[in-house]
Amino acid sequence: MVPITYYLLLAAALFCMGMFGVLVRRNALVVFMCVELMLNAANLTFLSFARMRGDSIGHVSAFFVIAVAAAEAAIGLAIVIAVFRSRGSVLVEDIRTMKH
Amino acid sequence: MNIELILFGAFALLTLLSAGLVIFARSPINSAMALVSTFFFLAGIYVLLWAHTVAVVQVLVYAGAIMVLFLFVIMLLNLGESPTRGRPTLARLAGGAATVGLLAVLVITLLKLPQTTGGVPVEAQATFGTMASLGQVIFTQWLFPFEAVSLLLLVAMVGAVVVAKSRI
Numbered sequence: 326m327v328p329i330t331y332y333l334l335l336a337a338a339l340f341c342m343g344m345f346g347v348l349v350r351r352n353a354l355v356v357f358m359c360v361e362l363m364l365n366a367a368n369l370t371f372l373s374f375a376r377m378r379g380d381s382i383g384h385v386s387a388f389f390v391i392a393v394a395a396a397e398a399a400i401g402l403a404i405v406i407a408v409f410r411s412r413g414s415v416l417v418e419d420i421r422t423m424k425h
Numbered sequence: 426m427n428i429e430l431i432l433f434g435a436f437a438l439l440t441l442l443s444a445g446l447v448i449f450a451r452s453p454i455n456s457a458m459a460l461v462s463t464f465f466f467l468a469g470i471y472v473l474l475w476a477h478t479v480a481v482v483q484v485l486v487y488a489g490a491i492m493v494l495f496l497f498v499i500m501l502l503n504l505g506e507s508p509t510r511g512r513p514t515l516a517r518l519a520g521g522a523a524t525v526g527l528l529a530v531l532v533i534t535l536l537k538l539p540q541t542t543g544g545v546p547v548e549a550q551a552t553f554g555t556m557a558s559l560g561q562v563i564f565t566q567w568l569f570p571f572e573a574v575s576l577l578l579l580v581a582m583v584g585a586v587v588v589a590k591s592r593i
Contacts, residue, residue: 348520
């Protein structure tokens with residue numbers, strides 16, 4: 326039996342790696358991939374607590390997270406395509422119209 | 426040293442290595458490939474947690490559908506490698522510091538978690554995590570959220586088409 330704390334520590338490490346990628350990467354596509362990493366860390370936490378408590382609610386939550394991740398990927402990639410078409414770049418540093 | 430702990434250690438190590446490759450790979454294609462392998466190893470960890478159904482959905486939906494979408498967009502945009510290796514700006518240093526701080530807080534919190542069952546999971550029923558028991562829960566207790574998520578996916582699909590098409 327592996328203690329649940331190990332799974333939770335792995336989820337924390339994975340979430341922090343995703344957050345680091347979101348904060349430091351310049352390519353918008355890689356930023357989206359790091360958001361997927363963070364969503365997976367959340368899923369891992371849900372499933373760990375479901376296993377600890379022995380009920381299925383965590384599994385249902387993980388399903389919903391996966392569905393929301395699919396919706397987010399579709400919308401986000403469509404926005405990336407639209408931005409690339411109008412500006413010719415997917416670097417987040419080049420998209421600063423709303424800063425001024 | 427039992428087999429479950431060894432499997433968990435191997436999957437956890439491979440997951441973290443692949444996640445690091447996602448962050449530090451130079452071309453987006455390599456990042457996407459590393460993300461696919463991350464999802465596979467995470468599916469292995471989900472199986473260790475008795476979440477077989479979620480592991481199958483992870484491989485089918487995440488590693489299959491969503492990553493195909495990512496790869497398709499990367500191919501469509503025809504991006505090369507990043508022109509410059511990122512130099513450490515103030516924003517990046519602040520991001521790294523924030524990440525380390527969050528990790529420290531999370532680890533301290535998790536280590537102080539009340540160990541009600543000695544940190545070892547309870548013995549679940551034999552039907553725990555099977556597709557039949559999950560379907561029973563989803564289609565009775567969680568039917569409305571399930572339908573709401575299907576509506577969300579429909580809206581996202583229509584929205585993606587509207588945003589990405591070149592002209593009406």
